[in-house]
Amino acid sequence: MAIVRYLVDDVDAALPFYAALGFTETERWGPPFVMLAREQLTLWLSGPGTSASRPLADGSQPRPGGWNRLVIEVEDLAATMQALRATGARFRSEPIQGPGGQQVLAEDPSGNPVELFEARGD
Numbered sequence: 001m002a003i004v005r006y007l008v009d010d011v012d013a014a015l016p017f018y019a020a021l022g023f024t025e026t027e028r029w030g031p032p033f034v035m036l037a038r039e040q041l042t043l044w045l046s047g048p049g050t051s052a053s054r055p056l057a058d059g060s061q062p063r064p065g066g067w068n069r070l071v072i073e074v075e076d077l078a079a080t081m082q083a084l085r086a087t088g089a090r091f092r093s094e095p096i097q098g099p100g101g102q103q104v105l106a107e108d109p110s111g112n113p114v115e116l117f118e119a120r121g122d
Contacts, residue, residue: 001040002041002042003041004041004042004044004070005045005046005052006043006108006112007052007064008112009047009048009109009110011045011047013110014045015034018043019087020087021114023037023038026042032048041070064111065110066112066113069105069114070115071114071115071117072114072117073118074117075118077118081116089106091107092107100119100120102117102120103116103117
């Protein structure tokens with residue numbers, strides 16, 4: 001099983017976004033930390049006050065966002081985008097066609113990118 005950790009600004013605000021992607025809550029350690037699961041993936045959401053959000057020795061502050069991302073394969077990209085729009089999700093672009101299918105980058109409420117990928121049907 002793979003584990004990914006995302007820093008978020010507010011765990012409760014992020015939960016509807018990830019629920020729309022099929023994640024379920026497996027553990028909650030107070031307001032700043034939750035473990036979610038989807039198939040063989042465990043996702044840790046760490047909010048302010050968790051050890052993952054503490055400043056590093058050089059003074060840099062861990063924060064959400066960037067371009068590294070979690071990829072979720074979906075059967076129907078348009079339907080998934082519609083479900084995420086209902087949570088207030090923002091998309092970095094319209095879907096992009098590639099050789100293997102189509103994809104789009106959605107952002108959770110803290111700006112963390114999640115790539116939604118629909119494989120091309122043969």
